[in-house]
Amino acid sequence: MVVALTIFIPLIFYVIPPAFNIDYAETANEFAQSNLGFVTLLIIISGAVFAGDAVSGEFEKKTGLLLFPTPQRRTSIFVGKFIAALIATFLVVILYYLITLLEIVQIYGLSEISIELLKSFLLAMIYATSVVAIIYFFSSILKRTITSALIGFFLLMMILPIITSVLMFVEVDPWFIVTHSASLITDVLGVGGGFQTGPRGVDLSSFDPDFYIGIGVMAAYTIFFFFVGIIIAKRRKME
Amino acid sequence: MMETKEIKKILITTIIMALLLSAILLTLPNTSAQNGGMQVPPSQAPIKITELSFSDDEPLEDSEITIFATVLNIGATRVTNITLSFYLDYDVIRNVTEITINANESIIVNMTWVAEKWNHNISVMASIDDTPLKDSMVGKDIYVEAKPIGDISSLVLALMIIFIIVIGTVFIPSIWMALTNAPKKVNK
Amino acid sequence: MEYTIEIENLVKEYNHDIRALDNVSLKIRKGDVVGYVGPNGSGKTTTIKILTNLFPPTAGHVYINGNDVNKDPKEALCSVGALIEVPGVYDYLTPNEMLTYFGKIYGMPKKDIAHRIKEVLMLVKLSSWEHKKIGSFSTGMQRRLGIAKAILHNPEILILDEPAIGLDPKGIKDVRNLIKQFQKENITVFLSSHLLHEVSETCDTVIFLDKGKVITSDSMENIISRTELKMIEVKFLFPISKEHINYIGTIEGIDSVEKINEHIRLHFDGNPNTSYQILSKLISLGYHVVSFNPITKDLEDYYVSIVGDERGVS
Secondary structure (H helix, E strand, O other), X not given: OHHHHHHHHHXXXXXXXXXXXXXXXXXXXXXXXXXXXXXXXXXXXXXXXXXOOOOHHHHHXXXXXXXXXXXXXXXXXXXXHHHHHHXXXXXXXXXXXXXXXXXXXXXXXXXXXXXXXXXXXXXXXXXXXXXXXXXXXXXXXXXXXXXXXXHHHHXXXXXXXXXXXXXXXXXXXXXXXXXXXXXXXXHOOOOOOOOOEOXXXXXXXXXXXXXXXXXXXXXXXXXXXXXXXXXXHHHOOOO | OOOHHHHHHHHHHHHHHHHHHHHHXXXXXXXXXXXXXXXXXXXXXXXXXXXXXXXXXXXXXXXXXXXXXXXXXXXXXXXXXXXXXXXXXXXXXXXXXXXXXXXXOEEEXXXXXXXXXXXXXXXXXXXXXOEEEEEEEEEEEEEEEOOOOOOHHHHHHHHHHHHHHHHHHHHHHHHHHHHHOOOEOOOO | OOXXXXXXXXXXXXXXXXXXXXXXXXXXXXXXXXXEEOOOOOXXXXXXXXXXXXXXXXXXXXXXXXXXXXXXXXXXXXXXXXXXXXXXXXXXXXXXXXXXXXXXXXXXXXXXXXXXXXXXXXXXXXXXXXXXXXXXXXXXXXXHHHHHHHHOOOOOEEEEEOOOOOOOHHHHHHHHHHHHHHHHOOOEEEEEOOOHXXXXXXXXXXXXXXXXXXXXXXXXXXXXXXXXXXXXXXXXXXXXXXXXXXHHOOOOOOOEEEEEOOEEEEEOOOOHHHHHHHHHHHXXXXXXXXXXXXXXXXXXXXXXXXXXXXXXXX
């Protein structure tokens, strides 16, 4: 299902304009910006699917009774599961960017591929690590796989973005919210648009995430939630 | 019935008052007249902004560009006390005041602007004594390209740090065991 | 004397008030097949879970080949194969995929894994299911696959918690034969089971556990001798008269005789020699002895006497 979405979403941006006699965006970066607007959604869905059962699945399905009495440290087992979820999510991101790249080459030509696209890709990868780490953390503390997947999904899709909006409304810079940093994925393409002014005339562009702070926030979320997830998973007992 | 004498009195009084009023109006201060300029209402001053241009039509964010406005006096007399207002997205950013232009001459007024990213409208309007001059507003759109954000090396470094920490976690228990020397039971 | 498994003063408490294990100590030699028997809730599975590092003890130590299981699980468990409770399965994998995965986890050389997978699947009679998804397996088949996984890496020690659960009589017999085979290969087997008949058929030593304490631990031989009731049941080819019964009662070594339906029950001193003499005498006197069986309490009776009637056993 995740792979199907990864292929289907970027194809929409390629197929719909000519079907309705609409021109493509003027520049490749503008095209990429609209296309890549959905990559964060895909990262969150992949994270929920792959990391959601990384820890809780072994306890819920009791496959831990097969896996844990082996000459492998629990740390190794759980780090391995984290890396597996990460690789799966990375593959989704790579596929998405590959399809977007092919579309850009087809529409605008090879020379229109900018370095900003590579920056966007690397940012998407870093964001993917933080998403996987957060959902992995929920998988380690919750009993059921479905609960950890859903809570992770709704936290990243709804709760954190709502908190971000509220903070911006009261003119507080939400620099510490990871989903706010994720907007760097499209910001880095250098294309304007969207709402620059919020309610009460607040200048929203003053809340654009800083590049280096954004990377730092995403990396910090990754490291923090990964470590806490591993510690909790290690201590969890098959009783 | 009024007598003819009285009617004549009223008429003469009215005429005298009209003449007096005209005389008063004519003697009101008239700077144009005093400076030798034209003596029409400001809103009808013969001033046109003929051109609005930029030193760079595709600037990069945070670069300094110069905005040029060419103002022409199409009238027969000198026009003084002109104020030229520059607007960015309809908010005033600069007023250039006390501009004087001789008849049939033009001047170029400029200002520098630190370009802000993305689409903007720059417009210029002339006014005299806070009264906008007729047909004197000219505007032009400009697209400012955003500065490239960030660098690849920081991103690669961040990813490497994350991977090193994740994979290094596997080796922490081994290192800990080696440092603490886990006891092994010796069978007698 | 080298002990493969040593449990020292093992204590396990839950919520500070439930003491699942109360100073359990035992030692198992290499090559022994040990039955671990007790009623529900006696602490058998808790012991096995601590032995396999599924959770740590509250107090005490567990050593496998001299390695503390809790502190050095990698060393301790490298020669252990375990099947605990009813584990879940990776239903989206095939046996081949699952066993390949565990082969790598056990650190088996790659070139040996494929060959060994075929061997173990043949042993547990799942060869024809090698490439079918485990999700389609019955409970018994999943159990057998669990056994296959436990023996995949040729472990020195097998820890089996109720290995025959969910198996049909043929499956139970197959497991019994497997354990006997492991015995011949000098593999140490630590086996927890409710099926006392299986324990008595396969184990050298039986440990009885109740309320978290070891009640008794003894070899099967000694248990059998203790359960022998100094009685012999004899059946003859033809019905025997009262006079003959009285005459048989005078044979040396026989304390008393009673008639039970179609056979007689002889009471003696329990000595095997005496038993032999009685049999020889009966035959020499011309009696047509069809069966001559010393009567023992079975292990179930012994178990019930140890742990008490009210507990019962399945």
